[in-house]
Amino acid sequence: MEVDRVQAIASLSKQIDTIPLEFIRSENEQPAITTLHGVVLEVPVIDLSDSDEEKLVELIAGASKKWGIFQVVNHGIPDEAISKLIEVGKEFFELPKEEKEIIAKTPESGIEGYGTSLQKEIDGKKGWVDHLFHRIWPPSAINYKYWPKNPPSYRKANEEYAEKLRDVSDKLFKYLSIGVGLEGHEMKAASGGDDLIYMMKINYYPPCPRPDLALGVVAHTDMSSLTILVPNEVQGLQVFRDGYWYDVKYIPNALIIHIGDQIEILSNGKYKAVLHRTTVNKEKTRMSWPVFLEPPPEHEVGPISKLVNEENPSKYKSKKFKDYVYCKLNKLPQ
Ligand code: OGA
Ligand code: NI
Numbered sequence: 001m002e003v004d005r006v007q008a009i010a011s012l013s014k015q016i017d018t019i020p021l022e023f024i025r026s027e028n029e030q031p032a033i034t035t036l037h038g039v040v041l042e043v044p045v046i047d048l049s050d051s052d053e054e055k056l057v058e059l060i061a062g063a064s065k066k067w068g069i070f071q072v073v074n075h076g077i078p079d080e081a082i083s084k085l086i087e088v089g090k091e092f093f094e095l096p097k098e099e100k101e102i103i104a105k106t107p108e109s110g111i112e113g114y115g116t117s118l119q120k121e122i123d124g125k126k127g128w129v130d131h132l133f134h135r136i137w138p139p140s141a142i143n144y145k146y147w148p149k150n151p152p153s154y155r156k157a158n159e160e161y162a163e164k165l166r167d168v169s170d171k172l173f174k175y176l177s178i179g180v181g182l183e184g185h186e187m188k189a190a191s192g193g194d195d196l197i198y199m200m201k202i203n204y205y206p207p208c209p210r211p212d213l214a215l216g217v218v219a220h221t222d223m224s225s226l227t228i229l230v231p232n233e234v235q236g237l238q239v240f241r242d243g244y245w246y247d248v249k250y251i252p253n254a255l256i257i258h259i260g261d262q263i264e265i266l267s268n269g270k271y272k273a274v275l276h277r278t279t280v281n282k283e284k285t286r287m288s289w290p291v292f293l294e295p296p297p298e299h300e301v302g303p304i305s306k307l308v309n310e311e312n313p314s315k316y317k318s319k320k321f322k323d324y325v326y327c328k329l330n331k332l333p334q
Contacts, residue, residue, distance in 0.1 A: 005116050006130045008097065010206030022126050023214045029125075031238075031279045032212035034245050041239055041246035043067055045254065048171065049074035060172065061179025061271075064259050068221075068274030069239055071254040072172075077164040079253055082230055084157040085289060090232075092132070092148040093204045093287070103132070103146050111199070112146040128214045128280045130204045136162040136291065137198035162198060162291075165228060169198075169293055172226060172257065180270050180307060190266050190304055191225040192295040192321075199224075199294055205236065205278065205286040216278035216286070223328055224260035224292035231256065234286035240275040247279075261324070262295060265316040268303035297322035 013019050027033055044063040050056050063070035092100065105113035114132045134146040136158055148154045173188035180187075188196065205216045216236060231237065237248045237256065250256070264273040280286060295301055302318025317334060327334050 005097065005100075006126075006128055007093070007204065007206050010128075010208065013209050014207065017209045019128075019208065019210050019214060022124060023128055023208075024210070025125060025213060025215055026123060029215060029218070030213050031215060031245070035238065035279070036244040036246055039246060040249040041241065042249050043239065043256075044070040045251060046070055046072050047074050048072045048076065048168070053175075057175045057178045060175040064176060064179070064263070064271040066272075067239075067241075068259040068264075068272040069248070069257065069276070071251055071256050072168070073251065073254045075168050075255050077161070077168065077255070081157075081160050081164055082253065084153070085161045085230065086232060086287070088148075088151050088154040088157040089132075089202045089289060090287060091151045092154060093130070093202070095148075095150060099150060100148075103148060105133075109146065112143060114146075125218070127217050128205060128208050129216045129278075130206075132200075132202045132204075134200055135197055136200045137166065138195065141197050141296075158200065162200075165198065165291060168228060168255065169196075169226065172228075176263065176267075176271065180267050182304065182306060186304065186306075187263070187266060190301070191262060191293070192299045195296045195299070196225070197292075197294045197296060199292040201290050201292065203278070203286075203288045203290070205234075205280045207283050207285055208280040209282065211280045211282050214280055216280045217276075219275055219277040221264075221273035221275055222258050222260035222290075222292060223262070223325055224258075224294045225262040225266070226293045227258040227260055227290045228293070229256040229258065229288055229290040231288040232286060234281050234284045236278045236280060236286045237288075238277050238279060240277075245277065258290075260292070261328075262301050262321070265301055266304050266307075268307045268312055269315045270307065295321040297325075 046059045103114050105115040116130050135141045174184040177187035238245045261273045303314045308314045
């Protein structure tokens with residue numbers, strides 16, 4: 001099936017200085033109108049190497065309750081591993097179209113593969129972005145069919161990043177558990193334990209002649225438990241707070257952590273999934289590498305029973321993660 005990639009549309013649009021109508025957002029979404037300019041949101045920055053664990057718990061739990069997003073520095077992932085990940089992903093997206101289409105999504109491949117959101121949003125609009133999805137952990141969940149073969153170092157770079165990311169992920173789950181009075185292992189266990197799936201996504205946002213009118217990824221909360229994101233140097237992530245959209249100030253080599261829907265549910269609403277979206281840039285290509293830490297499809301997620309009592313009745317239904325995803329993607333009530 002022939003699909004129009006945003007990358008191809010972008011190179012055509014460049015010559016005519018305009019964009020197809022389906023990318024032009026309604027006025028209540030256009031970034032030029034809806035962004036609070038002149039303020040850059042400084043989301044909490046947390047030093048993960050701090051030996052004072054109590055302090056870390058307090059900072060992480062505080063940020064997750066109030067913001068649903070924070071950045072971590074001194075996270076233990078070498079800069080080299082991050083720059084490698086960025087380099088090989090960029091190389092893949094710069095390959096000729098035919099080479100990328102080899103690993104294109106098909107109706108059978110599910111979420112994995114190279115793609116463009118085919119499903120238009122409710123108002124028929126599209127995001128200015130192409131993507132690639134593939135699982136990177138655990139080994140039993142990996143399907144190398146959807147990993148680029150080119151550049152040849154793609155696999156090694158992603159495996160090394162996944163390996164390092166596991167320590168960060170385990171730490172975050174531990175501090176989030178303790179932060180709501182649970183034992184260290186409970187939040188991860190409730191997200192699937194060692195079967196927790198690490199889903200890599202690469203977002204590729206080509207330059208856009210009208211960044212004032214288009215969006216990359218439309219406003220959403222992530223379906224994951226947690227999302228750990230690395231961006232390239234081009235700003236574009238925005239967070240919704242107090243009725244406005246704000247640009248998030250990115251700190252080089254930090255990891256951006258999003259609280260996703262599943263942690264909000266597990267914590268019975270104590271932690272908040274962050275509402276976010278992305279803008280695009282007139283001259284530069286923006287890219288980002290979120291890894292979604294997700295429960296396995298059959299794993300049931302609901303508020304952790306220790307967090308439910310008379311004063312805090314259960315706010316969410318318990319359901320299998322795959323059913324949650326189905327409802328969310330089809331815009332059905334949960
Ligand atoms: C996403 C997302 C943010 C970014 O892909 O879910 O929110 O910075 N991406 O690209
Ligand atoms: Ni997201």
